[in-house]
Amino acid sequence: xxxxxxxxxxxxxxxxxxxxxxxxxxxxxxxxxxxxxxxxxxxxxxxxxxxxxxxxxxxxxxxxxxxxxxxxxxxxxxxxxxxxxxxxxxxxxxxxxxxxxxxxxxxxxxxxxxxxxxxxxxxxxxxxxxxxxxxxxxxxxxxxxxxxxxxxxxxxxxxxxxxxxxxxxxxxxxxxxxxxxxxxxxxxxxxxxxxxxxxxxxxxxxxxxxxxxxxxxxxxxxxxxxxxxxxxxxxxxxxxxxxxxxxxxxxxxxxxxxxxxxxxxxxxxxxxxxxxxxxxxxxxxxxxxxxxxxxxxxxxxxxxxxxxxxxxxxxxxxxxxxxxxxxxxxxxxxxxxxxxxxxxxxxxxxxxxxxxxxxxxxxxxxxxxxxxxxxxxxxxxxxxxxxxxxxxxxxxxxxxxxxxxxxxxxxxxxxxxxxxxxxxxxxxxxxxxxxxxxxxxxxxxxxxxxxxxxxxxxxxxxxxxxxxxxxxxxxxxxxxxxxxxxxxxxxxxxxxxxxxxxxxxxxxxxxxxxxxxxxxxxxxxxxxxxxxxxxxxxxxxxxxxxxxxxxxxxxxxxxxxxxxxxxxxxxxxxxxxxxxxxxxxxxxxxxxxxxxxxxxxxxxxxxxxxxxxxxxxxxxxxxxxxxxxxxxxxxxxx
Amino acid sequence: xxxxxxxxxxxxxxxxxxxxxxxxxxxxxxxxxxxxxxxxxxxxxxxxxxxxxxxxxxxxxxxxxxxxxxxxxxxxxxxxxxxxxxxxxxxxxxxxxxxxxxxxxxxxxxxxxxxxxxxxxxxxxxxxxxxxxxxxxxxxxxxxxxxxxxxxxxxxxxxxxxxxxxxxxxxxxxxxxxx
Numbered sequence: 001x002x003x004x005x006x007x008x009x010x011x012x013x014x015x016x017x018x019x020x021x022x023x024x025x026x027x028x029x030x031x032x033x034x035x036x037x038x039x040x041x042x043x044x045x046x047x048x049x050x051x052x053x054x055x056x057x058x059x060x061x062x063x064x065x066x067x068x069x070x071x072x073x074x075x076x077x078x079x080x081x082x083x084x085x086x087x088x089x090x091x092x093x094x095x096x097x098x099x100x101x102x103x104x105x106x107x108x109x110x111x112x113x114x115x116x117x118x119x120x121x122x123x124x125x126x127x128x129x130x131x132x133x134x135x136x137x138x139x140x141x142x143x144x145x146x147x148x149x150x151x152x153x154x155x156x157x158x159x160x161x162x163x164x165x166x167x168x169x170x171x172x173x174x175x176x177x178x179x180x181x182x183x184x185x186x187x188x189x190x191x192x193x194x195x196x197x198x199x200x201x202x203x204x205x206x207x208x209x210x211x212x213x214x215x216x217x218x219x220x221x222x223x224x225x226x227x228x229x230x231x232x233x234x235x236x237x238x239x240x241x242x243x244x245x246x247x248x249x250x251x252x253x254x255x256x257x258x259x260x261x262x263x264x265x266x267x268x269x270x271x272x273x274x275x276x277x278x279x280x281x282x283x284x285x286x287x288x289x290x291x292x293x294x295x296x297x298x299x300x301x302x303x304x305x306x307x308x309x310x311x312x313x314x315x316x317x318x319x320x321x322x323x324x325x326x327x328x329x330x331x332x333x334x335x336x337x338x339x340x341x342x343x344x345x346x347x348x349x350x351x352x353x354x355x356x357x358x359x360x361x362x363x364x365x366x367x368x369x370x371x372x373x374x375x376x377x378x379x380x381x382x383x384x385x386x387x388x389x390x391x392x393x394x395x396x397x398x399x400x401x402x403x404x405x406x407x408x409x410x411x412x413x414x415x416x417x418x419x420x421x422x423x424x425x426x427x428x429x430x431x432x433x434x435x436x437x438x439x440x441x442x443x444x445x446x447x448x449x450x451x452x453x454x455x456x457x458x459x460x461x462x463x464x465x466x467x468x469x470x471x472x473x474x475x476x477x478x479x480x481x482x483x484x485x486x487x488x489x490x491x492x493x494x495x496x497x498x499x500x501x502x503x504x505x506x507x508x509x510x511x512x513x514x515x516x517x518x519x520x521x522x523x524x525x526x527x528x529x530x531x532x533x534x535x536x537x538x539x540x541x542x543x544x545x546x547x548x549x550x551x552x553x554x555x556x557x558x559x560x561x562x563x564x565x566x567x568x569x570x571x572x573x574x575x576x577x578x579x580x581x582x583x584x585x586x587x588x589x590x591x592x593x594x595x596x597x598x599x600x601x602x603x604x605x606x607x608x609x610x611x612x613x614x615x616x617x618x619x620x621x622x623x624x625x626x627x628x629x630x631x632x633x634x635x636x637x638x
Numbered sequence: 639x640x641x642x643x644x645x646x647x648x649x650x651x652x653x654x655x656x657x658x659x660x661x662x663x664x665x666x667x668x669x670x671x672x673x674x675x676x677x678x679x680x681x682x683x684x685x686x687x688x689x690x691x692x693x694x695x696x697x698x699x700x701x702x703x704x705x706x707x708x709x710x711x712x713x714x715x716x717x718x719x720x721x722x723x724x725x726x727x728x729x730x731x732x733x734x735x736x737x738x739x740x741x742x743x744x745x746x747x748x749x750x751x752x753x754x755x756x757x758x759x760x761x762x763x764x765x766x767x768x769x770x771x772x773x774x775x776x777x778x779x780x781x782x783x784x785x786x787x788x789x790x791x792x793x794x795x796x797x798x799x800x801x802x803x804x805x806x807x808x809x810x811x812x813x814x815x816x817x
Contacts, residue, residue, distance in 0.1 A: 158710070323646065
């Protein structure tokens with residue numbers, strides 16, 4: 001019975017979203033106050049119904065209701081209850097429902113916090129959001145319903161894919177979706193502004209905090225995914241330029257550009273049409289990314305179209321939402337004019353170049369991600385694009401971007417007064433270069449051409465971001481949250497650059513073949529396999545190794561890598577053994593049984609790798625701090 | 639003001655590519671198998687419920703179907719009625735590959751639901767399934783008289799797929815079931 005309640009709730013949510021879209025958009029266009037007044041109740045109904053549907057699916061998983069096909073396919077009675085809940089978004093149907101719920105939750109938050117906005121404008125924002133959730137509810141109900149029954153019921157479920165049985169991955173999709181969907185709010189604000197034909201600095205002030213929070217969620221989501229890939233996939237890498245990763249990274253890059261462009265629009269009333277376009281693009285890439293990933297189209301065109309109705313539905317939805325917004329843009333954007341001018345070395349210029357470089361980087365990733373798909377669709381054969389393309393093409397715009405940021409932080413609005421800040425700029429640069437040279441000379445082995453450049457840029461940017469706020473703080477001057485958040489985020493970008501440089505330059509890795517008691521050499525490190533024994537988990541049994549790692553004869557780490565065999569899915573998983581230290585990770589993963597008691601062991605020592613994710617979290621933290629700035633609270637409070 | 643139309647134009651191109659991708663797709667198999675056009679991997683496995691061994695080579699000279707299944711797989715249960723129907727038609731010999739399963743559970747299953755297989759080979763370790771590149775159960779392969787894999791279907795069969803993709807590939811003379 002309970003699955004049917006979820007199904008009905010979802011149908012009611014669909015109807016509520018229809019009402020929300022209709023009364024919001026048409027009511028505002030015709031100036032019907034009573035229609036506009038129905039929008040907020042419709043949002044509330046939609047929120048309650050979607051929450052009910054999601055709750056029902058969670059209950060079905062927790063109670064092991066294997067008469068529901070989706071539960072039977074993605075859970076098992078031996079699965080721990082936490083993962084049973086995470087299994088809700090373990091596959092296509094449930095992910096869509098989670099996506100829709102997060103969208104409705106954001107909509108609900110916008111409805112609650114937008115009471116001070118002009119009624120017509122708020123109605124249009126909520127109307128656009130209603131249209132998007134209408135599409136998602138319809139897609140879920142008509143092509144991907146998670147509430148369908150299995151008759152006869154399965155005696156037990158097929159279990160959650162063991163790859164997904166991991167805390168970081170349980171949290172990764174909700175974070176990622178919160179980011180994706182958050183850009184829907186910026187998108188809706190942009191569409192509403194275009195519909196009204198009015199876009200001013202207050203518009204940018206309303207949009208900014210929503211966008212920054214969405215960006216922070218997306219940053220954390222991507223970092224969690226990367227962290228998971230690092231220790232769960234057992235390859236020891238943290239970024240693979242995989243289409244699925246790219247799909248989340250493109251909206252992040254464009255979203256980062258949007259945050260900066262919104263700053264210019266808010267402070268100076270410039271870049272209006274550009275900001276609109278970025279708001280549309282950020283969400284379009286999120287939508288495209290979700291669908292490409294969920295439908296598997298990027299892995300292979302074939303699985304996308306394996307269900308042609310699903311494929312056509314997706315395409316029609318993309319055409320309506322993205323195509324509609326871009327048409328609106330082509331019609332309305334020419335009407336927006338910015339009068340104010342600025343000097344070449346003013347902050348506006350730096351942010352303009354920031355935008356160009358970020359969009360170029362996103363474009364390069366987009367081209368590499370879509371190339372196999374395009375080549376396949378045009379019948380040009382299969383094509384695979386890897387690191388050899390992505391690494392250089394991505395670094396080309398982003399290295400200058402780092403230098404630009406290090407200088408641009410010191411610039412001021414409108415007037416090019418960089419000359420006055422010459423001392424701070426040069427001093428930080430000199431310190432950055434000196435420290436980089438010392439680092440590289442101190443650990444020369446394995447350094448590459450980009451190693452000193454990466455260190456110097458990272459340190460320079462970090463110092464540049466911090467020098468001003470620290471100076472103000474020392475002199476007892478006030479610091480706004482906006483300034484503090486910005487400093488943290490930019491310093492984090494510097495830290496990110498430093499740690500990526502260290503990882504890429506100084507990682508030691510080797511595949512060893514070890515029997516118990518044997519030792520293998522990895523650079524200056526020694527790996528000794530001390531023990532190998534069978535252990536048992538809740539829904540798997542495993543072989544667990546005990547590896548001691550020595551550096552120059554001194555014991556520096558003890559690792560417990562596992563090779564798990566999950567019973568139900570009959571899948572063998574590698575659980576890497578990682579010793580996290582302050583300045584490095586010592587890593588080992590068990591590979592294959594090579595016979596005669598020997599096992600292949602992937603051994604890696606990676607310096608500073610944890611700072612890559614720490615930096616991503618700090619960036620997100622900076623965004624959140626900036627969002628709590630007083631001027632946004634004053635705006636929403638009165 | 640054409641520059642404001644540019645994003646919409648680029649998007650239209652993208653839509654065209656995606657549209658072509660969807661249109662072209664039904665001509666292709668869902669998950670292309672590296673095995674198609676190559677000879678079927680040889681194997682020797684115990685026969686379910688007996689002491690005999692089954693040699694895949696013994697089928698050389700005949701077209702046959704290899705169906706991968708397990709009692710732990712709900713989709714296999716969905717597929718079972720179709721398989722019984724196919725077995726009744728006696729169009730082709732159907733070899734079952736019981737994948738990573740429990741022998742007694744498999745025998746119970748066949749007793750309760752009916753046995754569509756001419757013979758069931760037991761792949762307890764899943765090694766043969768790896769040779770065949772099995773993606774997930776149920777999965778069905780069509781092998782021709784020279785021992786070449788002609789077609790592969792991932793997921794449960796239905797009669798429509800059976801007649802279009804399997805029977806449609808047979809030369810007229812080779813139909814006729816049973817081992």
